[in-house]
């Protein structure tokens with residue numbers, strides 16, 4: 690089985706972007722961590738990052754063909770994108786939503802997520818490690834059933 694790791698806008702800048710909020714690790718570090726974690730669980734992983742909402746929708750639609758679950762940090766589109774929510778609903782794959790920062794400790798506009806009501810789990814404020822937790826959670830759901 691394969692997971693899709695989907696990162697949205699500005700996450701390509703991790704490492705240099707507001708390091709006080711997001712830390713010093715890069716997107717490449719995150720993708721390597723997620724892939725290592727997936728492999729330890731016997732899963733493959735496809736990593737996609739885009740700054741474009743439509744490209745993220747396309748990646749979710751494509752995942753229907755060959756992925757069993759999705760780890761998604763949609764960045765700011767979390768708070769704005771009905772289209773991405775609809776794509777995740779359409780493919781009906783289990784997904785875990787991740788945010789590096791604790792969005793609930795930040796501005797009000799980051800408190801609402803269009804994706805969260807559909808998510809299997811939401812992990813916020815655990816830093817880059819949240820991606821590893823998300824992969825592990827999907828591995829549990831996929832191999833041991835939905836407990």
Ligand code: DQA
Nearest residue numbers: 699762764765788789790799
């Ligand atoms: C983020 C939180 C979002 O509010 C923000 O727009 C991001 C990153 C996070 O990982 O903490 O781009 O998703």
